[in-house]
Amino acid sequence: MPLMTSWVTSANDANHPFPLNNLPYGVFSTDSDDARCGVAIGDMILDMQAAEDAGLITLADYALFELPIWNDLMDEGPAVWAALRDRLIALLSDGAAERDKVEPLLVPMADVTLHMPFGVSEYTDFYAGKQHAQNMGAILRGSPDLPANWLHIPIGYNGRASSVVVSGTPIHRPNGQTKAPDADMPSFGPSKRLDIELEMGAIVGTGSEFGQPVTVDQADAMIFGYVLLNDWSARDIQGWEYQPLGPFQGKAFGTSISPWIVTAAALESFRAPTPPRDKELLPYLNGSKDGLYDIELEVLMQPNGADSASVISKTNYNRMYYSAAEQLCHHAIGGCEMNAGDLLGSGTISGPVREEYGSLMELSWAGREPFTLDTGETRGFIEDGDTLTLRGNARGDGFTIGFGDCVGTILPAVTWPAE
Amino acid sequence: MPLMTSWVTSANDANHPFPLNNLPYGVFSTDSDDARCGVAIGDMILDMQAAEDAGLITLADYALFELPIWNDLMDEGPAVWAALRDRLIALLSDGAAERDKVEPLLVPMADVTLHMPFGVSEYTDFYAGKQHAQNMGAILRGSPDLPANWLHIPIGYNGRASSVVVSGTPIHRPNGQTKAPDADMPSFGPSKRLDIELEMGAIVGTGSEFGQPVTVDQADAMIFGYVLLNDWSARDIQGWEYQPLGPFQGKAFGTSISPWIVTAAALESFRAPTPPRDKELLPYLNGSKDGLYDIELEVLMQPNGADSASVISKTNYNRMYYSAAEQLCHHAIGGCEMNAGDLLGSGTISGPVREEYGSLMELSWAGREPFTLDTGETRGFIEDGDTLTLRGNARGDGFTIGFGDCVGTILPAVTWPAE
Missing domain, CATH: 2.30.30.230 (Fumarylacetoacetase, N-terminal domain)
Incomplete structure (x- = not known):
């Protein structure tokens, strides 16, 4: 076209x-x-x-x-x-x-x-990037082996819809509980390992009935459009809290989305297949359409006062292992009612090489190998005043389908107790 | 009074x-x-x-x-x-x-x-019963030791608001992925280990601002009232899916609440303290009021066609380790915006002896020790046609504050793929 x-x-x-x-x-x-x-x-x-x-x-x-x-x-x-x-x-x-x-x-x-272009009914975040899952395993558990269920389930968890904000909304560094590995007791204060997650957000347009599953093809038709999504993450809070019931306050302080809903119709000619399956999926997760899209993605970082932003990552949505339609099918498989305005985060999008990693945790290997910005400054995690931008474009024959930037600036933590 | x-x-x-x-x-x-x-x-x-x-x-x-x-x-x-x-x-x-x-x-x-007495904005489920956490550890991990963070954090995870239904709504047994410990591959089908969780639900009445925490005392004043809450759980689906990001489809097929919101005002004279702390809490989790309530709770089970229901558990909300106000404070500590209609599940309420356990998983010790109903039938988990009822009453001097029963009947799993 x-x-x-x-x-x-x-x-x-x-x-x-x-x-x-x-x-x-x-x-x-x-x-x-x-x-x-x-x-x-x-x-x-x-x-x-x-x-x-x-x-x-x-x-x-x-x-x-x-x-x-x-x-x-x-x-x-x-x-x-x-x-x-x-x-x-x-x-x-x-x-x-x-x-x-x-x-x-x-x-x-x-x-x-x-x-905000839509009211977020509920927000679910997935974990569908294989490179990302392997990187996080290597960093956090010392092994890139995927969790036993990863190749079978589009793993997801429920996030917090009330924290989803439109691009441009500043985000306070969260306070929370953390515990150093060698400490006896946890401590309270601002997160020291503040991160981004580069994701796409799929927006459910038509819902499903309570108690009734949907097929992958039905799920594909239910998706209204996509936005860029930055799932801000406090790695130290998350690391202390997430066993055994998953991420909670490490993710609840903010999730930014780009301001324009790019419709599935506009992206139709950019469909891309999921990769060959390492293990055959259970039949309910099979659909007839290519469920990913060829969307070029960039992450930019700009310290407070810097003249320009540095590109710190470049990757593509077509790197993912599971599609949004597969995720949505799995979400409804037990009868969970899905509604217009439900937002599904893809999971962090990381390509096969470090230049394609979609979080600072991976780009700086948990802060152990800080990366250098164009200004000469280095970063392991986000500092107060830093502005992070996600950018996405699908490149057609003489035209571009752009998403509009997803931008957020980190403000210092609020004083506690609240005045 | x-x-x-x-x-x-x-x-x-x-x-x-x-x-x-x-x-x-x-x-x-x-x-x-x-x-x-x-x-x-x-x-x-x-x-x-x-x-x-x-x-x-x-x-x-x-x-x-x-x-x-x-x-x-x-x-x-x-x-x-x-x-x-x-x-x-x-x-x-x-x-x-x-x-x-x-x-x-x-x-x-x-x-x-x-x-439904209110629109559920978002639903969060906690894990604040110490006996329950120890039982689940013993059953699932072979040790009653609490997770390292349990005595410091009122652990919670985000649930699915769209699945919260009023008492009387039938619940289909969910389909989903499970994997037997000795199997190479997961399989798909109806859950075989369907369970209840006896909980109280606290309803947030006044919200908090995005980016701004609240104290425990502020949180206490934000709570509008309470309902009984049955967090239906598919233990086999949950067991296969929950690492590393927590429960998802094992919980998403239904959460039942009692039909009447009992206001915090009506319960004021029934306030009860949380137990002595095994480890001192971080100061942000300290409030000035007794945060639990003396509410007698019962679970009843009635097979399809039986003349009457059997009481299978009797306990009290005052058994919990963390209060709803502490949970709500922790929920907002990083700046997560809370809204009117947010529903906070207490976590499963299990007292110190088996007769007080709040789930079938615990009552039948994962099905290994089935319990006997008044009809002579035995149960490890829920069978199709079983009706489960939660009942709650606060007993005053010559009066009762009742909650109205929280009832749900399990229907067979739907046929997949959907017609």
Whole structure:
């Protein structure tokens, strides 16, 4: 598929993240208008509330874009998702008949504040990167051997939806319990091993019924879109707390997502297969489609006051062992009800060489081998004031499907007890 | 505090679960009316939507009881909670001046269907019973030694809010992955080791801010009320999946709660201390109030077709090591935002002797020592058609604060793949 051209000419650049082929969904506000749904096209945003009010979008018998979240559209299901995409392409294509009605509803992206694009119903984080799992085993347990269940189960755990925030939201370094290996007692204070996890987030669009499983193919059709996801992690808190019931406060202080939902439809031509299976999966985990996507990913780090950010990792979502559809199928296999707005983190995406690792834990090998930034500074873990950015792009034939950066700056820990 | 008498005379029995001292909050529907908030008093329910419409309850400048969940009241905070309780006591006390206006708004409990009393924002399950943790260690790892962090951290993990259902909702036996210790590969099918967990659920009424911790005393004041909670567990699925990231599908197929929220205010006179600490807690986990409650708990089991249920366990919530307020404080310590409607499971409540154990895993010692029901049948784990009931009562001086039973019947596993 080549570039689809738009009368919004900024969208027609081969490297622009938001061409007509993309049409990602976000929520924005301006100095004069409250938060509302919008669609990115080039350097502009189409105000969906205004477009619906103007009668340009008529897909439901109620105001689909009354609320400043995309969950109502998700609930409508794949036929309406497709109808909206078709309609947006018709309105924004080069030569569109209704251009004069649409043009007044465009808002310059430079003038807006972006908000959470959807209400997160529940958040689940997976562990589907094989290189990452092997690295963590080597670092934490002294052996790269995978856990016994890893090649059979898309391992996941429930995370905290209330801590999911949109790109740009600052994150306080968390306080918590940690214990040094040689200490008798734990101590309390700010985390000293603050980390990122480079992930993709899959957003469930249509739910499943309580008590009823879904197949991998059904799960694939339930996924509305994807965001970049940074699962901030306090390794020292996590290390002390996670036995036997898994990560909890080491993960609960913040999870950042990129502000634009890139739809599964926009990514369709970038599907990529999961790798050959080391062990055959149980039949319920087999689907008919390639479940990964060819999305180039980068992590950038910028210390407070530095002129520019350093690229510290480059990898690709197609490195994963399990797809989001497989994860979603497994999630519902026992009858767990899935809902519109459920967010599934892919797990940390690490490629086969250190330059492709998706966490500082791996990039600095638990701080033992600090890496050097372009500024000459070194890092094992995150320092206060550091800004971390995730970036993602799918590269097509003369066009790019961009995600919009996922950015977060670490603030010092709050004083405890709270005033 | 003695029994407070009501003009609803059925409420004045020393053993009735819903005297004027209690006033628990639920949601009910009738053949003629949709679901709405109600307050139990004796054998009747006060229709709160009707009471607000009639001008008998005026606590907010909007319709506090428009929706069939209690979350709006929770959001109003402790001063409004107290005002509502005072007003209900005034309306329902023996000799109340407005009895003639209230009486037409009472609905016989025998005529209603009960629904989820609140919207579960997120669900967290803890592991705060010391006897239970020691039993599980002995059964699963061959040693009753507690995990190294257990005496320092009120260990918890995030559960699945979408699977929380009201008492009476049938639960399908879950399908899932399991692996026998001597098998090379896992297999797929219905769980063979289906279990309950006897727990109390604490409901967060007022939230906390993203990035900001709370103290134990603040946490105590944030708790709106309590329910009985059965954290259904598939031990074979859980056993294969839980390393290294904790329970997931072994817990996701259902969590049942009793239908009435018993308020913290109603339980105030039943506060009980946590036990002496085996190791001193870090200062952030210290509060000034007794955080447990003296609540007698029972588990009953009734096979399909049996005439009556057998009591299989009797214990008390005051057996726990950590209180809900300590758990909530720990939950927010790194800045995790807590919200109205968050549900915190206490962890399985097991007393010091087998008759007090709160799961079948412990009662039958992993199925190795099946127990006998009154019918003469034996059980290691749950069989299809079995009904499990949790019951809870706080016994006062001439009155009882009852919770209303938490009931669930296990249905056979669904056929996979779904038709």
